[in-house]
Amino acid sequence: MVGRFRCCRSQRIFVICLLGLALAVLLLSPHQSRPSKYAHFNESNFTFLYDRGIHEAFYPHLQHYQCREVVSQKALCQWDLSPKGLPLLLLAITSHPASHSRRSILRRTWARPRDVGGFQLRHVFLLAMDPQPNLALHESDTLGDILMWDFEESHHNLSLKERCFLQWMHRHCQQAAFVFKGDDDLFVNIEALTEYLHQTPNVSKFIHGNVHYRSAVQRWGKYAVSRAFYPMLVYPNFASGGGFIMPQPIIPKLYNASLWVPVFPMEDVYVGFLALAAGLRYRHDKHFRVWGPPRDELDVYQDSVVVHGISMERIEEVWKQIQRVLVRKKLSLATQTTKNIRTA
Ligand SMILES: *[C@@H]1O[C@H](CO)[C@@H](O)[C@H](O)[C@H]1NC(C)=O
Ligand SMILES: *[C@@H]1O[C@H](CO)[C@@H](O)[C@H](O)[C@H]1NC(C)=O
Ligand SMILES: *[C@@H]1O[C@H](CO)[C@@H](O)[C@H](O)[C@H]1NC(C)=O
Ligand SMILES: *[C@@H]1O[C@H](CO)[C@@H](O)[C@H](O)[C@H]1NC(C)=O
Ligand SMILES: *[C@@H]1O[C@H](CO)[C@@H](O)[C@H](O)[C@H]1NC(C)=O
Secondary structure, three states: OHHHHHHHHHHHHHHHHHHHHHHHHHHHHHHHHOOOOEEEEEEOOEEEEEEHHHHHHHOHHHHHOOOOEEEOOOOOOOOOOOOOOOOEEEEEEEOOOOOHHHHHHHHHOOOOOEEEOOEEEEEEEEEEEOOOHHHHHHHHHHHOOEEEEEEEOOOOOHHHHHHHHHHHHHHHOOOOOEEEEEEOOEEEOHHHHHHHHHHOOOHHHEEEEEEEOOOEOOOOOOOOOOOOOOOOOEOOOEEEEEEEEEEHHHHHHHHHHHOOOOOOOOHHHHHHHHHHHOOOEEEEOOOEEOOOOOOOOHHHHHOOOEEEOOOHHHHHHHHHHHHHHHHHHHHHHHHHHHHHHHHO
16 A cells, blocks of 8 residues: 555556646746737836737727828828938827817917928828718828828827837838927927937937826726736836837837737827837937916926927917027027127
């Protein structure tokens, strides 16, 4: 009895070891042979577990959509408007198809194509479909500054604009030195923006904007995500989608990441995951006032790169005021120089 028991116990141990080994092989091998269902993203001492299966279960459309351009603007970055051959600063502006009046205000204010601060400025509006796309299509025919994809315009679908825009940049606009990406309800001080680009050390190494560090996940409200979908308490660092800057060397890295990182249903967090996967860094700057101006006065706008939360009428007003100040400065500088030449 005892002998037999002993014999069986060692056999059992052997079988258990064999099973354990098989289980280990089963668990480990998928990680080596095919793309992992999980990805670990490490940010300093914090690890994000990214579960592809859960992304597919909750937001299948975001994962499977193939970017189809209804209007593609293949040549947008190829026209050289600047006789001086200045580097291209592209403004990529997220807009709803129905927001015609916002777009027309931006075209005659800060998004107006021109040479400014050592850059040639060009803009493109990023649109998806709404039930009446014809008006936007007509606008695109006449103005040539609209990029449109065939998915439905919606809050969660905004992440698709990010993914499809990166693909478009990869295919049609690798020459842009900088891309400013923002919403159509912003005031952007282009002169301050170009100055920022010139003055920031190592500017091409970072994503620039209003950076949210370890932002808490919300379970209620407009930006809620369910615990079942994303159980972690914080997001990776990300720049507010209101308005941020991507330098040229960073864009192919984000694009590469977009080919395998699952799409998160919030567009700025999604870009945060792409940046994390690509090992990119941020530079936070307080001049990106995505929370609105501290005071509604001209000096605040003069001292900002981006201001969110003001009316379209105010955007137009502020832009005109800033331009007038700039013209006055130029004039006084010119008279100063003439005076200096005369006295010399
Ligand atoms: C991130 O951390 C996890 C857990 O500590 C580790 O298993 C994984 O290999 C790390 N990934 C990278 C890309 O460093
Ligand atoms: C991670 O780093 C932060 C600050 O850098 C620190 O407050 C936190 O305690 C660290 N967490 C762990 C688990 O080490
Ligand atoms: C996103 O777009 C797709 C395709 O147009 C549509 O079927 C889906 O309902 C949209 N998603 C949301 C959340 O609106
Ligand atoms: C710019 O980057 C270089 C190389 O990484 C570094 O040595 C230098 O300190 C950086 N300059 C500033 C002002 O951060
Ligand atoms: C993007 O991925 C391709 C293929 O995996 C690689 O050859 C290329 O160097 C990557 N580019 C960047 C900027 O990471």
